[in-house]
Amino acid sequence: MDGAKIKDLRTKRGLSLTELAKRSGVSKSYLSFLERNMQQNPSIEVLEKIAKALDVNMYSLFIDETTCTSIKATHLDRETLELAIELDNANVDKEKLRMLIDLLK
Template sequence: MIGAKIKSLRLKKGYSITRLAEKAKISKSYLSHLEKGLNNNPSLHMLNKIASSLNTTVDELIEAEMSHSVLSSKPLINKEWLYLIEQAIKDGMTKEEFVEFQCYLKFRKRNDHIN
């Protein structure tokens, strides 16, 4: 689903796979696999690079995927969370920093309950 949306937006822009891959700074083979549905689990970082290159948002890219989810009729991630994630990525936050921050919050919650 995500791959089909990317391909649709790419074609609307008149971009070849090569052009979009260069703009997004990703490999052509990665983009091709994504569009063909051979890679169904791209990272948010990669989706952000592709979305930026297509002048769209990650939310728009995954909207079709979320609306066709068989597991739930509700979106898996709401728009506010997607926005926060996009901003963190744009600000340069790494996955490791995010995990470290989560650990810190858990530590604080445990200590708050003790005190």
């Protein structure tokens, strides 16, 4: 995830970091870290809050609308993102999921 995408969406909507923090319930300092790519691994829950506050689909945080390719050349499609959200909502342990992926390889 590229924090510049969040900053771009925020500024296009005329929101300050403070306003986005209020709307999303995510701290201003954490948002700043995200936008400056100092924090690159936010939870699905945080991304959902930010997307809702920006009035966009969470998928939009990963997609460059001008080229319709995902940021940093990753290939996250809608189904993959929805699966990740479902796993997060089901509180699937990430370490166990990594072990399962290793087994499947």
